Amino acid sequence: MGAIAKKIPALELSANFWSNLRFGWQLLEFWESNLERTFLAIKPDGVQRGLVGEILRRFEAKGFTLVGLKLINVSQELAEKHYDVHREKPFFKGLVDFITSGPVAAMVWEGDGVVASARKIIGATNPLTAEPGTIRGDYGVSIGRNLIHGSDAVETARSEISLWFKEEELVSWQPTIKPWLYE
Ligand code: RTP
């Protein structure tokens, strides 16, 4: 018994050592991987048309990880900040009016290369020219009702995520299916 007790502190030390090593290894893997996050928002047309589940399904089935999700009524201020790059465009007012007109499902997804891949899954801006098989290609018929927004670059994704989500609203987790998705 005494001999076992003597060994416990040594075991604890060794457990800490291995857990630190694992943490360090995960950190290295994160730096070396293309792990990205992107901001997606199902616009009021997508929510009204009951397509939230279908859209979520596509990103889940692809293998991306959902790390943030909320249904919100977008304020004028948030809408104007989000669409700031389009401020001078003739469609700016219409865009802001539309995104503030009803609930929006805001999401953050994580995965290797998720920013560009999500844009492909979403399809071209105009649903009439978007490829069949994409969200806009399958469900839309007009540019002002194209169902979903997706960040267009890694840097844009970073600023959109911090605009739409508080840090504590995002959940980092390890899907247990990861070994079946990544080599
Ligand atoms: P999003 O930002 O919504 O993901 O769409 P996107 O990158 O494919 O297109 P973007 O050029 O950023 O335009 C933002 C949204 O503005 C509307 N739009 N209307 N009437 C027009 O010519 C026009 N052009 C763009 C679309 O709803 C587009 O999603």
Ligand code: MG
């Ligand atoms: Mg855009």
